[in-house]
Amino acid sequence: MLSAIVLDKPTLLNYNDDYFGKILSWRNLKFEQIRRLYKIHGFDQYNNLVDINTIFSTTPWGMPRDRTQTIYSPLKFKINRPWQIPTIELSLKKCIELRVQQILSQNKKINICWSGGQDSTALLTGFLKHTNDLSQLRVLYSPFSQYEHPEYLNFLKKFSGLELVDISGDVYLNVQFDGIFVTGDGGDEFMASIDESFIEKFGIEKLHAPWADLFYQHIPNDNFIEFCQHYFALSGKEINTVLEARWWFYVSCKNQQIWANSLEMFFDYPNFSPDMVIPFYDCAEFENFIYWNLDQIIPGPAYCDWKRILRQYCYEFDGLEDWYLNKQKTSSQQLVYYRYKKIILKNQRFIYLLDDGTRIATKNLPLLSQIEFDNTHGTTLDYLFNDPR
Amino acid sequence: MTLNTKFFKIKLIKEFLDAVAHQHQDFLDEMMIYGTDPVVVQRRFRMLGQLAEYEAQMIQKIADFESEDANDFSFTTTSLRKELYALCNRAG
Numbered sequence: 001m002l003s004a005i006v007l008d009k010p011t012l013l014n015y016n017d018d019y020f021g022k023i024l025s026w027r028n029l030k031f032e033q034i035r036r037l038y039k040i041h042g043f044d045q046y047n048n049l050v051d052i053n054t055i056f057s058t059t060p061w062g063m064p065r066d067r068t069q070t071i072y073s074p075l076k077f078k079i080n081r082p083w084q085i086p087t088i089e090l091s092l093k094k095c096i097e098l099r100v101q102q103i104l105s106q107n108k109k110i111n112i113c114w115s116g117g118q119d120s121t122a123l124l125t126g127f128l129k130h131t132n133d134l135s136q137l138r139v140l141y142s143p144f145s146q147y148e149h150p151e152y153l154n155f156l157k158k159f160s161g162l163e164l165v166d167i168s169g170d171v172y173l174n175v176q177f178d179g180i181f182v183t184g185d186g187g188d189e190f191m192a193s194i195d196e197s198f199i200e201k202f203g204i205e206k207l208h209a210p211w212a213d214l215f216y217q218h219i220p221n222d223n224f225i226e227f228c229q230h231y232f233a234l235s236g237k238e239i240n241t242v243l244e245a246r247w248w249f250y251v252s253c254k255n256q257q258i259w260a261n262s263l264e265m266f267f268d269y270p271n272f273s274p275d276m277v278i279p280f281y282d283c284a285e286f287e288n289f290i291y292w293n294l295d296q297i298i299p300g301p302a303y304c305d306w307k308r309i310l311r312q313y314c315y316e317f318d319g320l321e322d323w324y325l326n327k328q329k330t331s332s333q334q335l336v337y338y339r340y341k342k343i344i345l346k347n348q349r350f351i352y353l354l355d356d357g358t359r360i361a362t363k364n365l366p367l368l369s370q371i372e373f374d375n376t377h378g379t380t381l382d383y384l385f386n387d388p389r
Numbered sequence: 390m391t392l393n394t395k396f397f398k399i400k401l402i403k404e405f406l407d408a409v410a411h412q413h414q415d416f417l418d419e420m421m422i423y424g425t426d427p428v429v430v431q432r433r434f435r436m437l438g439q440l441a442e443y444e445a446q447m448i449q450k451i452a453d454f455e456s457e458d459a460n461d462f463s464f465t466t467t468s469l470r471k472e473l474y475a476l477c478n479r480a481g
Contacts, residue, residue, distance in 0.1 A: 018468050170435065333480050340475035345439060347446060366468045369456035
C-alpha cells in the first residue's frame with residue numbers, strides 16, 4: 001500500500017533516534033523498542049521488516065525505508081531512488097567510470113571523503129583514473145585513513161595538482177570547503193552489508209544456506225515467512241540464500257540512512273542542501289553491476305574475501321599488494337565521532353531533517369520537553385506520521 | 390499540584406557537572422602520563438577546551454530548560470551522558 005505523500009510539504013530525510021521514542025509517546029503511538037529499532041503497533045508489514053533487520057544484525061539501528069514503496073510505514077520518508085529492476089548489465093570498471101563522469105559533469109569542486117577503507121579507496125581510484133583535470137579534486141582524510149591504508153597517502157602525493165587535506169585537529173569544525181562531497185556510502189549496503197558479528201555467530205557457510213531456514217529458526221511464524229517471500233519477489237530476482245536475502249534487504253530498506261547521517265556534518269554550511277553529499281555507490285550504475293553479479297560479493301571462504309572485487313580494482317591501478325591481500329572491513333569510527341562532536345559543539349542538534357534541508361530543532365536540545373516542542377512547532381509536523389490501521 | 394522542577398534541575402546540573410569534572414580529570418591525568426608525546430598533549434589541550442565550551446553551553450541550557458514533566462529530566466540525564474561520551478571519545 002503506497003503511503004499518501006502530501007505534495008506541498010517536505011518529507012523526512014532523517015530523524016534523531018535519541019528523541020524518537022519520546023515523540024512516539026507524545027503521539028500516543030504504542031511501540032516496543034528492540035535495541036535501537038522501534039516496532040510500532042498497527043504497522044504489521046513494517047514490523048516484519050524490523051524483524052528481518054534483527055535477524056541479520058546483532059546491533060540493528062535505523063528504521064527500514066522501503067524503496068519498493070509497497071509497505072505502509074509509520075513515517076513519511078523521502079525515498080531518493082524508488083526501486084526499479086535493472087535491465088542492463090555493466091562491468092565494475094564501466095559502472096565506476098560512468099558514475100565518475102556523471103559526478104564530474106557537475107563542474108564543481110569535488111571533495112572526496114577518503115577513510116582508507118575499501119569503498120572510499122575504490123571510488124578515489126575511479127576518480128584518479130578518469131579525471132582529466134586533477135585540480136577539480138580535493139581528498140579529505142584523517143590520521144585514521146592512514147592507519148587503515150598506510151601506503152596510500154604516499155601514492156596520492158605522486159599526483160601533482162591533487163589537493164590533500166587532513167581534516168583532523170580543528171579543521172573539520174571550522175573550515176568550510178566549497179563544492180560537493182562524495183562519500184563511500186552505499187558500498188556496504190549494495191554489497192549485502194556483511195558484518196563481522198553475523199559471520200562470527202553463524203559462519204560464512206550460513207550465507208549460502210536457504211534463508212527460510214534461518215528466518216524460521218528466529219521467528220517460527222508462517223505468516224512472516226510468507227510476507228518475506230512476497231517482499232523478496234519484488235526484487236525481480238530469485239532469492240534463495242541468506243546472502244541474496246541480505247543483499248535485497250539492505251538494498252531495498254537500509255541504503256539511505258547512513259548517507260542521511262553524513263549530511264549532519266554540513267549543517268553549518270551557508271548553502272546547505274541534501275544534494276551536496278553524494279553517496280557514490282547508491283546509484284543506478286552500480287545497481288546495474290551488482291544485480292547480475294551477486295556471486296562477486298564474497299567469492300571466497302574468508303571474511304576478507306568480502307568486497308575483494310573492489311580491492312582488485314584498486315590493485316590494478318596502484319599495485320599496493322599488502323592492502324589488496326589483507327584488508328578487511330573495519331568501521332571507520334573517527335569520522336562518526338567528528339560528526340558527533342561538530343553537532344554538539346556547533347549546537348546543531350536536531351529532531352528531524354526534512355528533504356528541503358530544514359533542520360527541526362528547539363532551542364534547548366538535547367533538553368527536550370513536549371511543551372517546548374509544541375510551542376516551537378505546534379502540530380505542523382503531524383503530517384509526517386501515518387496513522388496505524 | 391505543580392511539580393518542583395527546581396529540585397530536578399539542581400539534581401540534573403549536579404550530575405552533569407560531576408560527569409564533566411570526571412572527564413576533566415581524565416584528560417589531565419592522560420596529559421601527565423603521555424607528557425613526552427607532543428601530539429597527545431596538544432590533543433588533550435584541545436579536548437579540554439572543547440569540554441569547557443560544551444560545559445558552558447549546557448549550563449546555560451539547563452538553566453533555561455522548563456518542563457512540568459519529571460520524566461523529561463530523567464531522560465535528559467541519559468542523553469547528556471551519551472553526548473559527553475561522544476565528545477570525549479579519544480578516537481576523534
